[in-house]
Every structure is written in C-alpha cells, then in structure tokens.
Amino acid sequence: MPQIETRPLGVPEMGEVRLAMLAEALRRGWADMRRAPGYAVLFAGVYVVIGLILAAITWTTGKTYWLIFAVVGFPLVGPFAAVGFYEVSRRLSQGRALVASEIFTVIAHQRRRQLPSICTIIIMVFLFWFFLAHMIFALFLGLSVMTNVSSSLEIYFTPEGIRMLAVGTLVGAAFALLLYSITVVALPLLLDREVDFVTAMLTSLQVVTENPVPMLIWAALIAGLTFLAMLPGFLGLFIVLPLLGHATWHLYRLICEAGGAAPRTPRGI
DSSP, X not given: OOOOOOOOBSXXXXXXXXXXXXXXXXXXXXXXXXXXXXXXXXXHHHHHHHHHXXXXXXXXXXXXXXXXXXXXXXXXXXXXXXXXXXXXXHHHHTTOOOOHHHHHHHHHHGGGSSHHHHXXXXXXXXXXXXXXXXXXXXXXXXXXXXXXXXXXSGGGGXXXXXXXXXXXXXXXXXXXXXXXXXXXXXXXHHHHSBOOHHHHHHHHHXXXXXXXXXXXXXXXXXXXXXXXXXXXXXXXXXXXXXXXXXXXXXXXXXXXXXXXXXXXXXXXX
C-alpha cells in the first residue's frame, strides 16, 4: 500500500495575482496535459459521460427545458474533476513518476481529509440552483398557454421566455461566481496542505476579492472555455477540463510563490 506523504500545516502567504500569471499557468497546464494525456482522458472522461447521461435523460423524459438549466449548472460541479489533475501536476512539478496506484491512493485518501466537506457544499449549491431554476421556469412559463412547453423551443423566444432566460442566466452566474470564489484556491490548497475547509474557502474568497481583475478574468476564461467545450456533445471537455485543471494548480502555486513560498524543485524520478 503506497504511503501518504505528510502535508505542511497551515495556509501559506498568498501574493498578488498578476495578469502574467494567468498566461504562465495556462502554458504550464498545457505542458502537463501533453506530458500526461492518459490521465487527462481518464479524469475528463468521467464528466463527459456524466454530461451525456444527463442530456440523454433530459431528452428521454421530454423535459427539454431542464437541459438549459443543466448546461448552466453543470460547471458548478466541475471542481470535482480537478483533484486528479492537481495531483498529477503536483507530482510533475516535483519531478516524480506518475504511478497510477499512488495517484489514486492520494485521491482516495481525500475522503478522510477536508475535501468531502467542501464537496458537500458544492453539491448543495448545485441542488439549490436546480431548485431555483425550476422556480424561475414556473414563475415565467408555468402558466403558458402552450400545450407542450417541453417539446417546443418557440416558447423561449417569447417575451416571457426571454425574461426567464435572462433571469436564469443572472442567477446562475451569481451561483457560479460564488462557488468559483470559494473554491478556486481552496481546492488546490486542501490537496497541498493540512488546513480546514472553512479556512481554505475564506482564503480563496480573500484572494479573489483582493485581486478582482485577474481573478475575474480567470473566472470568465473558465466559464467561456467550459461552455464552448460542452457544445460538441460535451466532447470538448476532454481538452478543456485537463487544461484548466492543471492550469489552476499552477496558478495556485504561482500565487503562493508570489507570497514568498519556495518554488517546487524536481526531486528526480
């Protein structure tokens, strides 16, 4: 059984986020994805399958309006996929071999640490978004005179439909921004160090609020690329999820290094 290494304690000093860090994080993320393509396909494949199943159920039941809410809400659970990418990038930055048994042991070990707590919050936000999405639909289109609102897209181009889409998009964006703010730094921090999930979320929120421009640009990049990746039957996630997962780890490390943390040095393979 592979041994789980000891993580350092506490939150490191977080430095200023500069726009140049975003480009550097993407460059390093792309390099990691090319060095470990098998893990990219494996971890991203889980979410491609989930997306396809979700779409299939939506169309099979005939309730096509749920597909719109699912597409908007699907990125809310994206951070789950990131843990595997973080561990791969962490090992690559240390010059360590990518031993599958060790990587999956580290991921499995997270169930005994703080990650399940923050994942529970992610699920609760996602489910609450679905509840509000249903309420928004009922508020604007629940009394529609159409006999089969689920099988026609024309309803979405009516004044009520356009208002429903506008309000739903704004509410969904607010949920996504909140979730992004409390997880973008918290998730890699929880993997990297021994810290409680509340402190990790507050640290993440602090980084975002103190560096609004670069962090909002990063959020927009994540949202835009993820949306485009879902258009071709979710297949674009095979590229976008690994790229953003690896890049987010490197952005976290760059922020730590800007705060005075020593950069990771290869230890040999």
